[in-house]
């Protein structure tokens with residue numbers, strides 16, 4: 568049986584390996600494994616979220632509230648936008664997919680930075696669109712603009728801050744870029760790590776209300792998977808002018824977010840102290856990696872996220888290093904498949920970072 572020919576181009580997304588698999592492959596105890604490969608909040612969600620999940624588990628036989636009434640009103644208040652300017656997804660991955668399906672057709676171009684989040688490409692290719700990248704790995708707005716002029720993409724992705732590198736454009740620069748983009752081109756601003764960037768540097772902060780009010784053609788996405796520690800609950804959101812979201816709503820499957828995920832998100836938003844503590848911890852602990860790598864004579868990319876890219880010289884091979892760490896039960900991301908001799912590490916708990924730094928010290 569033949570399937571859509573444009574699926575031939577798609578390389579299946581390879582997710583970070585789960586702890587159980589590493590334990591089997593390397594004969595390790597699951598509890599000894601340190602998983603810092605997927606940018607999860609290493610402390611998990613607020614304890615209040617766990618409480619809420621227990622309390623609400625008795626209603627799982629019922630479909631969720633498909634209007635997302637409560638969560639929508641809480642988020643609308645938080646971002647000072649209208650409720651009809653919000654859509655929820657099974658992870659923000661689903662918002663990416665809905666936006667691309669709503670806008671890009673077979674043969675269209677979709678434009679991204681040279682190295683960015685893998686789902687943009689998959690989403691584009693799954694509708695038969697072509698993915699076009701800049702030569703620069705990080706977001707280079709001049710290059711993006713040149714490609715935009717030349718290739719007339721129907722969708723442009725900006726990942727602010729960018730996964731997997733951790734860099735982030737200043738919001739001022741992004742706005743100047745957006746001013747030059749035609750209103751018929753959808754610009755997708757992926758803010759999966761935006762809270763980390765805002766916390767570190769006000770110049771990177773995106774005021775979502777201002778963004779969508781100034782730019783009719785922008786869809787912004789955020790997630791509960793990273794800062795809020797709810798990767799396993801699969802809930803994210805899109806924010807845009809309601810006339811844009813009407814198109815996305817047409818493609819959204821009903822009940823696309825589980826009821827417990829909605830409860831978890833609501834509860835996570837309430838515990839601001841917990842989140843602020845994690846943001847502070849993340850920056851403090853990141854500094855340890857920065858100091859360490861510099862002391863070893865290597866470098867790092869200034870990161871506006873909860874992970875950091877460490878870069879080596881020829882004396883170190885990042886894939887050898889990554890597999891050495893793996894044998895010791897430490898899961899990080901090797902960057903060699905992207906042509907970078909480096910590794911990406913999610914900032915862990917203080918204890919996890921102690922262990923990772925000790926092992927890196929031995930191996931480098």
Ligand SMILES: *Cc1c(COP(=O)(O)O)cnc(C)c1O
Nearest residue numbers: 658659660684730759790792803
């Ligand atoms: C993790 C991540 C997402 C998707 O997260 P969901 O779990 O689907 O909400 C989106 N964009 C970037 C850049 C990410 O790193």
